Each structure stands twice: as C-alpha cells, then as structure tokens.
Amino acid sequence: MPGTESKKYRIALDAMGGDFAPINEVNGAILAFKNLKDKIELEIVLVGNENKIKAAFAQNDSSGLNYSIVNAEEVVTMDDDPTAALKKKKNSSLFKGVELHSQGYVDAFVSAGNTGAVMSTATVMLGRISGVSRPTIGQFFPSVLKTPVFVLDVGANIDCKPRHLYEFAVMGSINVSQTYSLENPRIGLLNIGEEPSKGTEIILETHKLMKESHLNFIGNVEGGDIFSAGADVIVCDGFTGNIILKFAESISVFLKNKFHQFADKGLINKFLTASAMPSLKSVFKDFDYQEYGGVPLLGVNGVVIIGHGKSSPRAIQNMIYKALEFVRKDINGKIENALNIPAISEQI
C-alpha cells in the first residue's frame, strides 16, 4: 500500500453513492477532516459530478481541507443491476472510484451506493486476496456486551460451501480482532442447535473444518446467541444472514409502532410512553448503522468500505475512518497470511 510507508493516505469517496448524494458525502468528508485525531496526512478524492460536488462544498467552510475532485458523469443507481458499472456505466463515480484504487492512485474506496454493484465491480477490478474464494460482507449487530457481534455473510453469497464459510470465519475473526483489539475472537457457526450433530450436510462439514482449524471455534450457536453475544463472530451463508439482518433492522420501527399503539390507549399511557422515550432512544442507538459507519468488503485485494444508502455525514466520516484503519493495520495482509498457513490450505 503506497500510504503505509509515507504516512500519507489517499481515500477515494464515491460522492454520488448514497440517497442524499453528494450533500452527505461532501459533509461527511468535511467532518472526517475536522474530527481527524491521528497525526496523518489525509487526502480525500471525491469522485462524481464536479459541479454538484463543488456546489456542496461551497455551502461550507472547506478552506484548508486536502480534498480533490475526479469528475464522473454517470451514476449507478440503487435499482441498477450489480453488473451495471462494469458493463454499461464506466463513467460512473462507482467505476471510476474503484478504478482509481485498482491503478494504485488511492489506498481505499468508500461508497454508500448500490452494494451489489460495488461488490461485483470491486471483485472484478481489484481481484481477490490470495487464498480467498469469495469476497464477503458482514455486519455488526448490537449485543449485551460492549462490543457488537459480527455476523457474516449477510447477503453477498447466498449458496456457500464449507470452504467458503471457513474463509468467512477467518476474515471475520481478523476484522473483529483488529477493530476491537480483541485477541482470538470466539467464532460460532449459526445453526438450529448447539450439538455438533445438528444441521444441514454443509453445516456438518463446516463444523468439522472449523474444529480442525486454528480458529478459536466455540461450536454451533443459535439465533438467540447474536444479541446475547454467544460468540464474537457468527458465520452463516448470505441467505440466512441477510434475512436475519433485515429482520433485526425492522425491530426499532416495530417497537416504535407498538409504543405508539400503547400511547394511543389513553393519557396516562401517553405520559408513560413519553417518559420511556429517552431510554428507548438510547437502546435504539445500538441499532443505528451510523454508529458503525459501513462495513468492509472482505476478501478483495484492496480496501473497500460499503455503507448504507441512507448514510448520514457522520456515517460517511466513519466509513472514511474505517478505510483508514483497514489500510493502516494492513488487515488484508493479515487475511492473506491466515489463509495461506500451509497446514490449513493443504488439508482443505
């Protein structure tokens, strides 16, 4: 990575990615500069419609900030096919941003755009880390502990073989250990029971594979172990993970609805619900994706951070910081090492 030696980092930001682009992207970049605590040299390269980006900067005081703009006329929308950028929109902010990374001009690429499109473009343009069969995306879930639980895959790979799930576990373990300075995160395999005899053929084989590995594998975990933090990293295929993720994201809306139904039953209820709101808000904060600020696309030969379409400026800032962290800690190097331990890679 060019930035690692010189202590100067260059991050490409897809300025047209999110639902509120480029406003939130520009404001997020400004926040990232203003709140930067580490003494490093950071340059943010905003990729997208130059006029719109300049107009957004003009609404703020951005003097002295080390940013640049790379013009890109096209936009990959949320409705576009995952292969849209690769096949049709080579002038899109998404394609150009990934291209800047693949050419070594930037150290990382950050986007709140179409997740599928970012993933397929990055996988094709950057390639995979040696030892990785399939890149993956995980998500942090709030838990009863102070550290959240990392569940992966959450939608990138819907059909998975044991080897894929094993690789997800290795990548998840390194991501969590580096993000939360947690030595040997506990790895759990999501299943319908704790007994090693439970589950589908694929789960049974994966269990065996993980048990024989160097991972801190604690065995099968169940749906209830996510919130209770029965493991630090929980591995599943992208079908199950995506359904769990979307279900989890719906909890706060559901609870708010139920609280309102309760409040509507009378004045006392209204008062009680109003008093409940501060504690409720504090709880809901844990469900707030903005806290985490995007997740890495693990396994590609580069640093790619993907955020929610609704990402706020603070979420964008956190995505930029996450990219910086990924580069500085050389997490990809650690993944490559872990997946190329001779004993493991030979036996599988």
Place this chain on the structure above:
Amino acid sequence: MPGTESKKYRIALDAMGGDFAPINEVNGAILAFKNLKDKIELEIVLVGNENKIKAAFAQNDSSGLNYSIVNAEEVVTMDDDPTAALKKKKNSSLFKGVELHSQGYVDAFVSAGNTGAVMSTATVMLGRISGVSRPTIGQFFPSVLKTPVFVLDVGANIDCKPRHLYEFAVMGSINVSQTYSLENPRIGLLNIGEEPSKGTEIILETHKLMKESHLNFIGNVEGGDIFSAGADVIVCDGFTGNIILKFAESISVFLKNKFHQFADKGLINKFLTASAMPSLKSVFKDFDYQEYGGVPLLGVNGVVIIGHGKSSPRAIQNMIYKALEFVRKDINGKIENALNIPAISEQI
C-alpha cells in the same frame, strides 16, 4: 372425528411434558374447564404419573370437572432423542397420549414436552394427511397489525424441496384463515429480495410453483416483512425459520438488558426507565408465547398441539382450546381438500 358429531370432545393432555409438569398441566386443565365459553362437552384425559397428577389436583378445587387419568410411568425428557418415545419409552406419557389419539379414543393430543419427540412419534403413529409430504411446525410472530404473522417451517424440516415449501404455504394459509377468520391470507416466500429473480435455485422454483397455485401468493418477502406484516403467512425452510424464531425470542431479554444498562447510568435514567416499564411490558406481551398457547403440528393425520416447555397454566389452557378449535373446524379436512385439488396435485 368422533367428537364432531356428538358435540362431545375428548382431549389427551401430556401431563408430564413441560418443565413444570404436572403442576402447570393440571392447573391448565382446570383453567380450561373454568374458562370454557362454548356450550360443549369437554373431557380432558391427563396422561402421566397418576399419583403426581392426583396430588396436583388435590391442591385445587376440581369437583365437577370432567377429567380422567391414564397412568404412564415413563417420561420423555427434553434431552431425549426425538425417537426416544418410539424406540425406548413406550410407557411414556408422550407415547401413550399419541397412542390414545391413534386408536381414536381422543380427538386430539396436547403436549408441552420435547418438540422433536412429539413430532416424530405423532408422524409415525398417526401418519400424514393425504397430499402432505412432510408435517411442519410454524410459529406466530407479533406484527404491527392486530393479527400476528405465521412463519413456517420453524425447525421441523431443515432441508426443503419446492413441493415441501408449497405444502407449508397451503397448510399455513388454512391455519391462519381458520384461526383469525381471515379470508385468503397473503402468502409470502421469505427471500433476500423482492424480485422474482432473487434467491437460491430452490427458492426460484418454489416461487414459480406458488405463483401457479390457487394460493393468494404475493411474492417474495424479506426479513423486515415479518414484523411489518408484509404477508400473513411467511414460508421458509426450517433452518432459516428456526434461526429467525430464536433470534426473535431473544429480543425482549436483550432490550431489558439494554434498559438496565441505561438505568445504571444515573438516578434520572433510573426514573425514566421505571416510567418506561408499563409500555415496555405491554410491548413484550406480544413476544409472549403464552398468548398463542402452542402451535399445531400441521400435516399429521390427527390433531396435535405442541407448546413451549415453560408453558404456564394459561398457555396449557390455550393449547387445549387450540386443539378444540382444530377439531371443531375440521382443519385437517380442509388441508386434505386443498392439497388434493386435481389441477394442482397433478401438475406438481
């Protein structure tokens, strides 16, 4: 069914099934008699250790209640293998209760015992309804609507073919329409996206099958559509369904924990949390399995209601009522008819 004509119903209750057996079972039976609103003749046959059952009845005023006891010395525990009753414990309350049903002595069997054991024993002893490949278990999830959402399968069948999922949809549809007097419940297929092109091979085929059927199939639904009631019946394999169910069951414990963490931060927080408790409790009530009082084992040629091991007397009462409803509405007859419509059964 013998009871349908004579307006006299006989329900066998596994008195040794739940974690608090036979106390909660006996108290539940007493409640069922006392709260019975319909003018029907009900006999409850408690199956289990006669002395213990009598002792539990002795602690209550049970004069005039139409119950009988069938002695059974053995107990299938929660740790027993699903085939335990069939292979080793033929003197268990579980086996004897199902046997009473298979011999036509009772109209239904109700148990808060080992779900897997009830399921395999009932499937072997009672057989399947004509047209059903695999019996299934669903669960009601609370939703933003007044009626809950029925998700099935939730763990009985972890590997499912399209035909199985289609049958689950038919059985779920009839169960919901009869339970909530809901005409043509909306059927959704749980998936990682709404587009018909999304999902695994099995999901794609199932989507096609459901679309061609007589079901009110509204297409794919996502994890977020459970709480938001995007469909009345949501179909999935038992692997996904079980993980979602256990995840959902963990929400209230998680939230209580988070509220306590919030309260511990200071006196004002403590006060606010205390004020929040009534509304919280009202919301948590929706997560309370006792409200639903057990679920039917759908597809067996008999009426079998399975409840949670922790079932309270009220839950046991509701399970007995659920069994009565199942018998009186001839839900199995309706399932058989629906799965033997010539046009459908031939084409699949």
